[in-house]
Amino acid sequence: MRHYTGEEFEDEVKRICRSLYSNSIGQGSEKVDGQERDGVFWNGSFFTIVEATTEKKKDKALYDAKKTHELVTKKRSEGNMAQGFLVTLHEPTADQKAAVKKYEKTTRIISFDELRSLLFDAAEYLRTRSGKPFGSVYDHASHSFEVPRSDFVEPTIVLAATSEVRSLNEITLRTQDSAKMIITAEYGIGKSMLLREMYFSLLKDFSQNKTFRFPVAINLREHLGQSDPVELLERHARNNAADPRRLVAAWSAGYVDLIIDGFDELSTRGWTGDHRKLREFKRSTHAVVKNLIRQTPQKSSVIIAGRAAYFDSDSEMREALGTPEGVFEHLIVQPFDTDQAAEFLNRKGYSDPLPQWLPTRPLFLSYLINKDLIKEAVTVSSLGSFPEGAAWSSLLTMIAGRESEQSEGVDKASILKFWGLLATKARQGNALQKSFSPTEMDEAFYAATGNTVSEDERRLLLRLPGLGISPDSVSSRTFIDIDFLNAASASLVLSHIRHPYGEETYRDDLRNVTQQLNQVGTHVICAAIEEEDISTGLLSACISKELTDGNHELAFDLFLPMIFLGQPEGYMTFEGIDIQELDICQEIWDPIKVDFSNCLISSLVLPPDGKLPEHIHFSECLIGNIEGRASERDLPTETFMNCEIGKFSSSYVVNSEILGSELPMGVKVLVVTLRKVYAQAGISRLESALLRGLDHRARMIAPDVIASLKKHGFLMESGRQGKTIFAGTRSMRKDAIAIIQSPATHKSPILDECRKLT
Structure with missing residues (x-):
């Protein structure tokens, strides 16, 4: 339990009493009749006399009660209504209660928790809130918000500015000192699970009197269209069986630590028209969040979280949310490394190693486990120049084949087409937040296959892997993994490449996408073009046709594979x-x-x-x-x-500083290379990019460093000869960050090897 000084405790008691019993600024301590009074408050019709103590001694309680009784009696004799409180930090002892009993007509002895509950019953709110959903925490296999806390494995959390690692314990400790933080992560990494753990950690601190503030966890998806922060808090209170007016009072008095989840869920990412209008739209949509943060007392902690890719820059995010640099730290939740993924899977009864290409997102791993797909997923083929793309293509084909065997009416090709069309429609807006109603799914199935959906087929579609129940409706479905979505959509792009001049309606959907294919989608196309020996001339002709027709988004989806496979003319x-x-x-x-x-x-x-x-x-x-x-x-x-x-x-400035440091040359090149590859999750680099910016001496040993990185599992290689692509591996991300942070002191075999390179 935290130790509070008497002065600190008195200040907290007075702050609450000002909210409850005062009608003007500045009321509090007074000297009356030659005696110091901790608090004297007047609300226009009633005096409240308060003494506060951290002690458990009977004599101190008796002294404070007698002093309070005398002033209350005096105020009453002067024709005023008056009451007295003796407030103790801890639950009053039996001796303290007995000492005060003789003054019970004028003075009550209460604990600080009792006083605080007069402002707001935090304990009752926390009991209710603890049983409600937290952000996107959801089991898409069992269709339940009740995901056990035992599923939580702490991810790696780094400071965006320096890559300094922060533990969950460090973050929650800092909230006791009025911390201000932005937390971003890719979808499915476990951001909401992390915030839920933070909430329960803060709840524990509050229950043990380590802090006077209690956590309020807000899901922004429940507040679409709201513009006033007070109305937002009032709705949140009603949703959690709490008194709206009193929650707002507790917030205004600085007794709330805010945990705000889902800044990316207040508006859609898709747009039509000028990009600058999109930025203004985001700014106006997030005004309620900005005002909530601005009006929150400085003493309170504020933690706000959302998807990393929602805003287009750090500056846009900070401007829209009202989270200025220097006040709000930006923390990034990293994907699981091998150890974290293994621990997560072990808790679910799976212990075999995972292939490098398979995403380690907790949401996706949990889904594969619960759908009994994990054992087959780890064995699919990943051959060729683009192993990640080949593996994803094999995975979707394997799952579609298994599902088709369970339904006589839907073959493997139909499932793949349906996935592809649904994923493409999702890319026309905010992909992973796009929700498909049963009617929309029926229409997509008919468009993909030309067949009307039967009841048996509808049941199959509703339970298809890769799709989970949408948070806004149990009958709707949404994609649960961004790589799955992109791999599925890439299969439709491939159909277009094979036959670019057809009249199928799915081409209109391809031409209406607003989000580009990610690395997985691009590599799926590259792998298939290589395997089927499709001419790059055909790909180039497709690009030209789409540009001529004004379909720039689809043309860019085709342009990216062309970069790796040929050279656009x-x-x-x-x-x-x-x-x-x-x-x-x-x-x-x-x-x-x-x-x-x-x-x-x-x-x-x-x-x-x-x-x-x-x-x-x-x-x-x-x-x-x-x-x-x-x-x-x-x-x-x-x-x-x-x-x-x-x-x-300034990352290149940092690289120059590294190259100019006193570190051994091999270690310098290692750190610079790791920064290029691991600076942003999910981005691959051509081999030439790893050499860019190095001087003659560094270039001489760079091939040896790259060879060591491959040998120790830090680099995953793909691409054709002359266009070799390197990507970081999930398994080594934690070690890579540690080497970047402390190249002189971190212990690692690859550092030992690189120190010997000259």
Whole structure:
């Protein structure tokens, strides 16, 4: 139990009493009749006299009670109504109660918990809230919000600015000191599970009197369309059987620590029209969150969380939420590494190792376990130049085949087409939040297969792997994994590539996507084109046709595989598309001729020195972050025309500092390479990018460092000869971050090897 000084305790008691019994500012301690009084409060019709003590002694209680009794009696004799309280930090002892009993007509002895409950019954709220859903915590296999807390495995949490690792215990301890934090993560990594654990940790601290504040956990998905923070808190109170007015009073008095989950669930990510209008739309949609944070007393902690990719830059996120840098720390929840995934699976009875390509998201792993798919998933084929794409294609084919065997009316090809169309429709908006009603699923099945859905087929569709019950309706379905969604949608893109001039209706859906394929989707296409020996000329013709017809989003989905498989011919212009990351410091871009116009680019990676690719231009683009340049003065005007840029990052400056340090040359190259590969989860790098920015000496030993990284499992290789792609592995992420943070002191075999390279 935390030790409070008498002065600290008195201050807390007075703060509550001011909210309960005062009608003007400044009421509190007074000297009356030559004696110090902890609190004298007047609400316009009633005096409340208060003494506060942290002691358990009978004599102290008797002294304070007598003093309070005398002043209350005096106020009553003067014609005023008056009452007295003796407030103890702990539950009053039997001796204390006996000592005060003689003054019971004027003075009551109560615990601090009792006094606080007069402001708001926190204990009753916490009992109710603890049994309600927390964000996206949901078991999609058993269709229940009741996911046991024993499923929680603590992920790696890092400070965005420095990659410094923070433990859950450190984070919750800091909330006692009025911490302000933003927590972001990819979907399915366990962000809501983490916030739930934080809530219960804070609840425990509150119950043990380690803090005077109690946690209020808000799911923003329950507050769509609200604009006033007080109304938001009142609705939250009603949803949890609490008094709305009193919860607002407790919040205003600084007795609430806010845990706000789901800033990405207040609006959709899809848009039509100018990107700048989208930014303004997000800003106005999140005004209620911004005002809630702004009006929360400084003494309270505020933790707000959401998906990492929702905002297009750190600066946009901070502006929209009202979480300024220097006040709010930004923490990132990392995907599970091998040890964390193994611990999670062990708790569910599975102990075999996982392949490198398989996502380690708790949500997806739990789904595979509960659907009894894990053993088959880990054995699928992952051969060829693009093993991740081949593995995902094999996984979907395997699952579709198994499901078709359980239904006479739906064959494997029909399930794959249905998945592909549904996933493509999801990419037309906010993919993983897109909910499909039974009617929409029936329509998608008919569009994919040409057949009307029977009752048996409808039951099959509702239980198909990869789809879970939507949070907004038990009869609706949504995709539960972003890689599954992208792999499924890529299969439809492949159908279009094989026969680009057909009239099937699914092509209209492909041409209406607003979110690009991710790395998994791109690699699925690459793997299939390689396996089926599809001509890159056919792929190039598809791109040209879609650009000519104005279908820029679909053309870009085709353009990315072309980068890895061949070289696009002629000039291309992509207009009005959303790009998560574009890395043009890789040599593969040098001969490419492309313009990006009115595009939304979350992250643009440029070479830190030298000229940019001559034939790549950006006009009227909204760019969240540019990595590799320090300011707009470093950008050539012939390449960037009328672009709006959120911020410039300094990772290349950091790399230069590393290369100029006193570390052994091999260790320098190791750290710089790890930073390039592990700086952002899910992004692969061409081999040439790993060499960019290194001087002559560093380039000489870089191949040896890369060989060591492959040998020790830090790099996963794919791609064709001359276009080798390296991606970080989930299993080594924790070690990679540790080496980046402490290359001089961390113990690792790869560091020992690289120290010997000169």
